Amino acid sequence: HDELYWNAIGTYWEVPIDRATASVSVPGRVTAAACFTGPLHSGLPCFGTKVRGRTATFARSDLTAEEGMTVVVGFPPGLVPKLHPVLKERWAFQRAFSLTPVTGSIAGVLLLAVLFGLGRLLWTTGRDRRAAGSDIDAAFGSSAGGERTVPLFEKGTTPVEFAPPEDIRPGQIGTLLDETANPLDATATIIDLAVRGYLRIEEIPKHGLFGKPDWRLVLLKPSDGLLHYEELLLEGLFEDATEKDPQGQPAVLMSKLRTHFAARLSTVENALYDDATKRGWFAGRPDKVRATWHARGWAVLIVAVILMFVVAGRTHYGLITVPLVLAGLIIISTAHRMPRRTAKGTGMVRRVRGFRVYMDAAEKQEARFQERENIFSKYLP
Secondary structure: OEEEEEEEEOOOOOOOEEEEEEEEEOOOOOOEEEEEEEOOOOOEEOOOOEEEOOEEEEEEEEEOOOOEEEEEEEEOOOOOOOOOOOOOOOOOHHHHOOOOHHHHHHHHHHHHHHHHHHHHHHHHHHOOEEEOOOHHHHHOOOOOOOEEEOOOOOOOOOOOOOOOHHHOOHHHHHHHHHOOOOHHHHHHHHHHHHHOOOEEEEEEOOOOOOOOOEEEEEEOOOOOOOOHHHHHHHHHHOOOOOEEOOOOOEEEEHHHHOOOOHHHHHHHHHHHHHHHHHOOOEOOOHHHHHHHHHHHHHHHHHHHHHHHHHHHHHOOOHHHHHHHHHHHHHHHHOHHHOOOEOHHHHHHHHHHHHHHHHHHHOOHHHHHHHHHOOHHHHHOO
C-alpha cells in the first residue's frame, strides 16, 4: 500500500499541549493507521487512533514541551498520483553564460555580423570623401567627376602650395585637421590676430623668487572685417578689460582671463565649428556628429546590457547577448571617427599639407628672403 507520513505536531513547541487531534481522509479506504508521540525520534505509540472507512483520526493528551505527534496512514496504491521532486536550478554565472555548440555558434555569427555591420557603417558614414579623378581634382575638391570614399592607406600626391590656400586662418586649419575646435585653435588665432595688428602681446617678467611670468594683451584696433569666430574671440578677450596701456588702449592680463573666459571660449569654439561646416568642409558639425553617435552607442549598450541580464537570468543563453554589448562599446569608442569631411574638406586638408611641405622644405636662402619680407611671421600661427 501507499503511505502518508505526517508530523502533525512538531517537536519544537516550547510550551505543553493539553490535547492534540489530527484527522486524515483519503480518496479510498484506510488500510492501516499508526501514531507515534514523544520527543524527536521517539517511537512511543499514542492510543487514540481510530479508523472509520476512509478517515483516520488521532488524539493525544498531555504533551509536554518539545514533544510531538506523528501519524501514518496507509491506503491502496494508485489512489494518489505519484509525486516527483521539484528541482529548481540555482543561478550561476558559468551556467548562464555556458559555451555550448548552440550558444557558441549563434554568438559567433552575431559577432561576425556586428563587426561587419559596424565596419560598413564606419566606411559609409564616417569615412572622408574625395573628388574622383586625379590628385589635382582631389586636392581642389572638384566634383565634376563625382565623389568617392577615400581609400584606406591612400596618401596621394600633395600639390605644393606657396601660400595658405584660400587665405585659410590658423584656427580654421586646426579645426579642419583634427576635426575638433579646442583652446589650441583659439591660441593660434590670438597669435594670428597679433600678427595682423589687432592686438599686441607683451610679456611681463616674473617678480621675486616665487613669482610667475604673465602676458598682457593690448587691443590695437576694433574687430571690423574679422571672421565671426575671430570677432567673438577678440571681443571676449577685452570684454572685462579694466587696464589701459600708456597710449590709452584697453589691456588685459592673461592671468585674469582664467576665471571668466572659459564660457566665452566655448562660444568661440562653437563659432569655429559653424564656420567649418558652412564652408562645406564637413558633412555635419563634427561635435554634434560625435555627440549623436555617442548617444546611439550608449543607447545600444544600455539595451544590450538589460537584454543580457534578462536572458542570462532566465536561460543559459547569456553568451548570445555579448556581441550586442560589444556593439555598443564599439560605437562609443569609434564615435570620434564619425565626423566626415566632404570632398571639399579633404581637398583643403591636402592643400594645407602641401603648404606645410613648402614651409618645411624651403631653401635657407629663400627662407632668409621671406623672413626679411615678414612672410613667415604671417604664416607661422
